[in-house]
Amino acid sequence: MRFGRRVLFRELALTVQPGESLAITGANGSGKSTLLKVLAGVLTPVAGAVQLVVEGEAVAEEERPLHVGFVAPYLQLYDPFSARENLLFLAKARRLSGAEARIHDVLDRVGLAKxxxxxxxxxxxGMRQRLRIAAALLHDPPLLLLDEPAATLDAAGRALVEEIIALPDKLVVVATNDPDEAALCAHALSLDATAEARTAG
Structure with missing residues (x-):
């Protein structure tokens, strides 16, 4: 994968199963966020492919957003809207049925019910980050991609992130520089600053 002329990583092969968690670590600029964007379908790799399989069926690229929940501090939210309206907008985009009940449930789960x-x-x-987490959980996706999810959260928010990483029915990928957060994951992938990938754990 390139960013401009710079190669961030090459010859990177990953296979992660449902119910597992993977921490992606590395120095600033090593490509952690870029890798998550590739997995989410936001960026397209120069070579190779990402395949998401749900219930034994490969998911078409255009359908991937319906099966992925993405949390990152740079994801846009809409200031003129309420928390509920932000999620309702996403629910309509994802063709989610029973949206109002689901919105109530996820806002309660992340501590924003009031x-x-x-x-x-x-x-x-921190509250904005909680809403991003709610947005990622809204459509109950099998794959969760978390980019520095606890960076702006208080102790209760970090506990929420720990609960999400441990969800038994999700495949969770976490980009983090926090060794305690990385230790919560079953597997780890380290990206070094020279764009070579190596696995650990």
Whole structure:
């Protein structure tokens, strides 16, 4: 995978099964976030492919967003909308049935049940991150991609991230520089600054 003229990683092969978790670690600029974007289908690799298999069937690239939950501090939220309205917008885009009940459930799960109708412009950085987590869980996807998920969270928020990493029915991939967070995952992949990939654990 290239970023401009710089190769971030090459000859990288990953196979992760449902119910497993994988930590992606490495120095700043080593390609952790880029790799998650490739897995999410946001970026296309120069060579090779990403294949997501759900219930024995390969998922078409255009359908991948329906099966992936992505959490990252740079993902856009809409300040003029309430927490509920932000999630309702996503629910419609994902063709989610029973959206209102599901929105109530995920907002409660991330600790925002009492802020459902508050405009996002009134939210702290940590609360915005909780809403991103709610958005990732909204459609109950089999694959969760978490990019520095606990970076702006308090102790209760970090405990929430730990619970998500441990979900038995999800494949969870976490990009992190936090060794404690990485240790929560069953497997680890380290990307070094020279764009060579090596596995550990």
């Amino acid at each position: 802020r459902t109708e508050d405009l996002l412009g009134t939210f702290s950085t």
